[in-house]
Amino acid sequence: KAGVTQTPRYLIKTRGQQVTLSCSPISGHRSVSWYQQTPGQGLQFLFEYFSETQRNKGNFPGRFSGRQFSNSRSEMNVSTLELGDSALYLCASSIGTANTEAFFGQGTRLTVV
Amino acid sequence: GEDVEQSLFLSVREGDSSVINCTYTDSSSTYLYWYKQEPGAGLQLLTYIFSNMDMKQDQRLTVLLNKKDKHLSLRIADTQTGDSAIYFCAEKGSGNTGKLIFGQGTTLQVKP
Numbered sequence: 001k002a003g004v005t006q007t008p009r010y011l012i013k014t015r016g017q018q019v020t021l022s023c024s025p026i027s028g029h030r031s032v033s034w035y036q037q038t039p040g041q042g043l044q045f046l047f048e049y050f051s052e053t054q055r056n057k058g059n060f061p062g063r064f065s066g067r068q069f070s071n072s073r074s075e076m077n078v079s080t081l082e083l084g085d086s087a088l089y090l091c092a093s094s095i096g097t098a099n100t101e102a103f104f105g106q107g108t109r110l111t112v113v
Numbered sequence: 114g115e116d117v118e119q120s121l122f123l124s125v126r127e128g129d130s131s132v133i134n135c136t137y138t139d140s141s142s143t144y145l146y147w148y149k150q151e152p153g154a155g156l157q158l159l160t161y162i163f164s165n166m167d168m169k170q171d172q173r174l175t176v177l178l179n180k181k182d183k184h185l186s187l188r189i190a191d192t193q194t195g196d197s198a199i200y201f202c203a204e205k206g207s208g209n210t211g212k213l214i215f216g217q218g219t220t221l222q223v224k225p
Contacts, residue, residue, distance in 0.1 A: 033211050042215060043201065045212050045213065048210065048211055048212055055210065056210050094211050096211075104148075104156040104157070
């Protein structure tokens, strides 16, 4: 059974640009959550999607957005990139929102220059 | 509010037991987790415990939960160099959400 797939693995963008990250959950999983990991702030929750609906959102500015498709794949978008957006972005997959087990992908390392 | 605290660093000798500690504040937490992160990798789910349990054992891993003190620990028996990594404690609150609140992570260094 394939795990959680995040693409791309690495990305370098310039300040002011926008970026789209992709996450394909484990087959049969319908819930996808996104987290940002930085050395200073640690792991912070961005948002959670279930059945194409955003169920929960973390404390991030509106430049951070996401969506989920009917096949449960999810994308997150960051517009007007800032240097502080440089981070490892992790996606977690679970069967449902109340499910006990969340499995993470390898992450996308975003560097903003 | 929700907060999870961990000590930042632990160093042990190969073959010894490691104990990583975590405290949390949300008394309505339903599940508590331990994840492992190796350099350049994502998070690997090691084990989790339901809030009405006080202990769970899984091979070399033992999780202890003291709900009264909101204290969680992960014991790794016979620690190996391959166990060197960052270990994150996380809590899942009540309600219909998958949101996890993570601690800062404990770096485990295993010396040969």
